[in-house]
Amino acid sequence: MIDWQDLQVLTLLARNGSLSAAARELGVEHATIGRRIDSLEKNLGLRLVDRLPRSRPLTKDGLAVAALAQNMAQQAALIEQRSRMASAGLAGVVRVSVPPSLARACIAPKIARLNASHPDLQLVLLPGTALAALNKGEADVAIRSVRPEDDGLIRKRIGAVRFGLYGTAKFSRHPPEDWTFISYDQSLDHLPQQMWLHRIRSGRRIAFFASDLLTQQIAASNHIGAVVLPTIIGERDAVLIQLPTNEAPPVRDIWLTAYPDVKRSPVVNAVIDFLIACVEEEPLLADRT
Template sequence: MCNLAPMLNWDDLRIFVAVADTGSLTAASRRLGVDHATVGRRLASLEAELGVRLVDRLPKGTPLTDVGAEFAELARSMADAAERLQRRARDASTSLSGTVTISAPPVLASHFIAGSLGSLRERYPGLAVSLSGDVGLVSLEQRQADIAVRLVRPDHLSHIARAIGAVHLGLYAAPLMAAMPPTDWTFIGYDAALAHVPHHHWFERYAGDRAVVMRSSDVNSQIAAARSGLGVAMLPRFMAAPDPELVPVDPDATPPVRTIWLVTHADIRKSPAVRAVADHLITLFAKAPAFAPD
């Protein structure tokens, strides 16, 4: 049985758990947001401290050794306990200060939430916000975010979720494309990163046999391509409707509506700082007619 010495570096343990979970230094570096060399260096430091080899460094990954697998279970337990302690401490805090991390889809983060943070700062001068535009789902358990704004309803038992609005989609194109017969339309679709979402499937059925001439998961790129006359794109109405270079097409089409969920971890939902930011987001979306639910 491995014994975890009290002098072990917590950051080294956190990095090792990420390597154990992902199976490679590269994947661990992406998960933690640090460079590949740092992950390798900290892992080597931990192995030197313990005097054992934890992973096999192979060309296509870093599988755990037998000792590494045993150590990983112990390290995960320690990491889970430390994260619970941090969340409980955050929940017990009565201070409206510090940094609250928000994860949101890139379009909502950059085109809606970011512009509202000045008023939040005026109301709570001691608060700072870290706003991350994430395509994927970050882990609230691992404190990758304090608040997540998501377009998918969470099913984790420790998550507290509230519907705060909806993203309405429509079909838009440049005027010249819109003036063509619908049988001649070309389309700007989504790439494989969003192939699992309901509106992707709706769009593919709508396009049918007509050509999809560009695919992208980046809405800004889709808008730029639609403006150029490349094709018809399915876009968030709150962005496309005010755009003078785009016009709606086939207004009777009904793409799926995406519900917006605000999600926090149960352990920190009562933290005054987290609550203040969550209330700000709830009010922000409630006051915006473009995000009103059907």
């Protein structure tokens, strides 16, 4: 069997004219070039260079083989170019489970960029507070605010969600002891931001319950009460302002997860790169640890 690397060395020797020059281009010792040529001659049964005291000029056969090998190198370059072009036009469907706040404020505004790079790639966002079961095929990739415990998953911490208490300027003028609050229902009392809300309200009344954050935000914008929002949502709401609290708000890590066999897909990798960029480009989600 002919070693392709031996043929590459022969083309370098033909182009550079000496072992030392070929070695410099390849970044190896000149003795390595000599060994490669010896190996190629043995495999082909041909003398490819004349071993003169001060030089190693190619023989007639050496020049002919080098010319053929050069054509092979050009074909290899064309194959690599074709591969890059194919990768640039990735096609397929990738489903991503993601918290609704990140889907709305971080990922959705940047979808045009993904479409421009990969017009045949379809990203399906699955916003929800429930954790999609990757092992059951409910999603290909997940962004979560809790660290996955499954050791079979690839896990990457890509940022952090910070929270604040928000209300309208009109609402903020009420005496704090008269403030009312907007909350998830009791089924989500285990969430760090929900537990924080209960601590800071100190028994003050919850005026409205809603299972989704957008509804809570709308209610707060209509002076119903104070609401806990991710800063990426609250700081960009023109109606709401951040309200003072007597306890620092929670910070939740953002984890990107997928199974290794899924991540081997070029389509999935393109989406993962896009999702990481979406989070890392957001100052309000920056990893400050």
